[in-house]
Amino acid sequence: MRIAYLTDIEGQWAKLESFAANNPWLTLDGAGRLHVTPGARFVFGGDALDRGAASRRIVATLLDVKRRQPEQVVLLAGNRDINKMRLVTELLGQPPERTPAELRGGPPASLLRWIFDNTMGAGHAFRHRAEELASAGSAADDEAVVESFLADLGPTGEQTQYLCACQLGYREGDTLFVHGAVTGESLGYVPNAAQRLDDVDAWLASLNAFYAEQCAAFKAREPDGYAALVAYQAPIGETKLNQASVVYGRPTDDLGNPTLPAPDIIAILRRSGVDRVVVGHTPSGDSPAVLRDGAGFELVLADNSYGRVEVGSQLLLDDAPRIVGTSVLDDGEQVQIFTPLAEADGSPLGLRDALGRLVKARLRRGDYLVFRGLAEHRIEQSAVPASALPKPLSPPR
Numbered sequence: 166m167r168i169a170y171l172t173d174i175e176g177q178w179a180k181l182e183s184f185a186a187n188n189p190w191l192t193l194d195g196a197g198r199l200h201v202t203p204g205a206r207f208v209f210g211g212d213a214l215d216r217g218a219a220s221r222r223i224v225a226t227l228l229d230v231k232r233r234q235p236e237q238v239v240l241l242a243g244n245r246d247i248n249k250m251r252l253v254t255e256l257l258g259q260p261p262e263r264t265p266a267e268l269r270g271g272p273p274a275s276l277l278r279w280i281f282d283n284t285m286g287a288g289h290a291f292r293h294r295a296e297e298l299a300s301a302g303s304a305a306d307d308e309a310v311v312e313s314f315l316a317d318l319g320p321t322g323e324q325t326q327y328l329c330a331c332q333l334g335y336r337e338g339d340t341l342f343v344h345g346a347v348t349g350e351s352l353g354y355v356p357n358a359a360q361r362l363d364d365v366d367a368w369l370a371s372l373n374a375f376y377a378e379q380c381a382a383f384k385a386r387e388p389d390g391y392a393a394l395v396a397y398q399a400p401i402g403e404t405k406l407n408q409a410s411v412v413y414g415r416p417t418d419d420l421g422n423p424t425l426p427a428p429d430i431i432a433i434l435r436r437s438g439v440d441r442v443v444v445g446h447t448p449s450g451d452s453p454a455v456l457r458d459g460a461g462f463e464l465v466l467a468d469n470s471y472g473r474v475e476v477g478s479q480l481l482l483d484d485a486p487r488i489v490g491t492s493v494l495d496d497g498e499q500v501q502i503f504t505p506l507a508e509a510d511g512s513p514l515g516l517r518d519a520l521g522r523l524v525k526a527r528l529r530r531g532d533y534l535v536f537r538g539l540a541e542h543r544i545e546q547s548a549v550p551a552s553a554l555p556k557p558l559s560p561p562r
Contacts, residue, residue, distance in 0.1 A: 166338050169201075170480040172210025172445030173468040175245065176217030176293060177475065181226070184477025197222070199230040201237040208335060210445040210467065211243025211344035211412070213327070215287040218296040221317070224327045231330050242331035242376065243344045243446065244412050247398040248285055250328070250383055250391060253318050255280060256311065274307035277314070320384050329380045332373045333411055336366065340482060341439045345446040346414030349430050354409055356393045365437035372411070415447045416464060421538030423447075423454050423466050423523060425562055431462045441506075443467060443480065450536050450544050452490040452502045453478050454525040457515030458560045463506065471542070474499065488526065492534055494546050503529040512551075519555040 169190040174180040185193035190205035201207045209227055214220030231238045255261060256273050261284055268276045274291070281287040291310055298313060299305040317324035335342045353361035355371045362368040375394075382390025398412040407413035417423050425431065426442070434442065443465045451472025456464040467480055469490070478490030488504040504527045508514050513524045513533060522535040528548055535554070537545040 166340070166482055167205040168208055168337060168340075168480075168482040169205060170208045170210060170342070170443060170467065170482065171477050172241075172344070173212040173243070173470050174217075174223060174477060175212050175470060176214045176220035176223060176290075178217065178219035178222060180217075180475060180477035181223060182477070184479055188479060189481065197226060199226055201230065201234050206237050206239065206337070208239045208337075208342055209241060210342060210443070211241040211331075212245040212445065212468075213243070214249075215245045215281075215285070215290045216293070216470070218293040218300070220290075220293065221297055221313075221323070224317075224323055228323065228327045228330060239335045239342070240327070240331040241335060241342060241344050242328060242333060242398075242412065244398045245285070245287070246324075246328060246331065247394060247412065249314070249318060249324060250395055252277070252280070252314055253383075253386075256315065272307070273311045277311055320386065325384055329377075329384060331376070331380075333376045334369045334372055336369060336439065337482075339438055339440040340443060341365070341369075341434070341441070342443045343411040344444065345410060345412050346408070346416040346444055347411060347426060347430065347434070347442050348408045348414045348416070349427055350409040351411050351414050352430055352433060356397050363433075365434060365439055413446070416444065416466065417447050417449065417538070420540060421447070421449060421542070421544070422521070423449050423456050423464070423525075423561060425456050425458055425462075425464055425560055427562075428458075431458060435462060441465065448472065449538070450492065450525065450546055451475065452492040452526050452534065453480060453488050453504075454523060454536065455488070455504060455506065455515040456523070456561050459516070463515060465506075473546075478502070490526075492526065492546060494534075494548055496547075498548075500534070500548060501529045502526045502534065513554055513558050515561070516558040517561040518558055523561055524554065524558070 171184045190202045191207050192200045213223050278291045281290045294310050295305045353368050355375050379391040379394035397410050401407050441463050445468040448468050448470045449466045451469045451474050453467040473493035474491050476491050480488050486506040490502040493499050517523050522537045524533050525536040526534040532548045532550045535549050
C-alpha cells in the first residue's frame with residue numbers, strides 16, 4: 166500500500182500545490198496537471214470547492230487525473246460537493262423552505278448568495294466564483310455567476326461529471342476512508358436499504374452502489390431520484406450533525422475535541438480487518454490529528470480547514486505511514502509536523518493527557534504537539550516533550 170491522501174481543500178489551489186510539493190507519490194506539473202507515480206494511489210477525501218477562488222480549476226484537475234489514471238485515483242464525495250445538487254431545483258423555482266419572502270421570485274443571484282450563506286456554510290462562495298470567472302477572462306457579473314453553477318451542474322457539466330466519478334467510502338487493506346466519520350449510527354446503514362449490514366465490506370459496497378444510483382438519477386434529472394443522497398449528506402434540522410451519515414458525521418465533542426468511535430464500533434471494524442479510519446470534514450487545528458485506543462486501532466482526522474495556517478498536509482501510507490505538515494503554536498512559532506504512525510510501544514501519540522489535551526502529532530524536532538478545542542471555535546496548541554506530559558494518558562473517548 167502506497168497512498169497519498171488529501172482532503173478538504175475547498176477551492177484553495179495553494180493547498181493542492183503544498184500537498185504536491187516534495188510528495189513522493191504525486192506531482193503537479195507546470196501545466197497544473199496531477200500525476201500519480203507508478204505503484205501508488207491518490208485518495209482525495211472530499212470537499213473540493215467553496216472557500217477559495219479555484220473551485221472550478223480544482224474540480225477539473227481532480228477529474229482529469231481520475232480519467233487519465235482511473236485505477237490509481239479515488240475521489241470521495243464531501244458534503245460541499247454533494248450539496249450543490251440542490252441548486253438545480255432551488256434556483257429554478259423551488260427555493261429552501263425558510264427562504265425569506267423577498268427573495269422568492271427575485272433575482273437568482275440574491276437567492277444564491279442567501280443559499281450559500283445560510284444553508285451551505287459558504288458565505289464567500291459567490292464572490293470566489295466571480296473572481297475565478299474574471300481570472301479566466303470570462304464575464305463575472307451576477308448573471309454569469311449563477312449561470313456558471315447551473316452549467317457545471319447540467320447533465321454534461323463538469324461538476325456533475327465529477328460527482329459521478331466519486332464514491333462515499335474506500336478501503337485499502339486495514340485502512341478505511343470516508344469523508345466525515347464512522348459512528349454507531351452510520352456503520353452498516355445505507356439509505357433506502359431494508360436492513361443494516363453487519364459486514365463492513367458488504368456495507369461499503371452497498372453504500373457506494375446507493376451513491377452511484379443517486380448520481381445517475383441526478384444526471385438523468387429524475388424527479389426526486391437523488392433526494393435521498395441530498396438528505397444523507399446534510400445536517401439534521403438546525404444541528405451541525407448527522408451521525409447516521411459517513412459524509413456529515415463528526416468524531417468530535419461540541420468544542421471540537423476529537424474522540425474515538427465507541428468500543429463496540431471499533432470491535433466491529435477490527436473484526437473485519439479495519440485497524441485505521443481516515444476522515445476529513447471536521448477541522449481539528451491546522452494539522453492532522455491522530456487518535457489511538459491503545460490496542461491497535463487509530464483514527465486520523467485530516468481536515469485542517471480554518472487553521473492558523475492552511476496547507477495541504479500530507480498523509481502518506483505505506484510500510485512506514487506518516488503525516489507531514491505545518492502547525493502554529495499558541496506563542497506564534499511555526500513548527501513542522503512529521504508524525505510516524507508506527508511509533509514504538511509506550512508512545513503518547515494519539516492519547517489524551519490528564520489536562521484533557523490530545524497528543525495529536527509529533528514534531529520533527531522530537532517533542533509532541535498537544536491540542537485542545539475551546540469555546541467559540543478557539544484552540545490551544547503547544548509543544549511538550551513526552552517526559553513532561555501530565556499523567557495519566559488515556560484513549561480519547
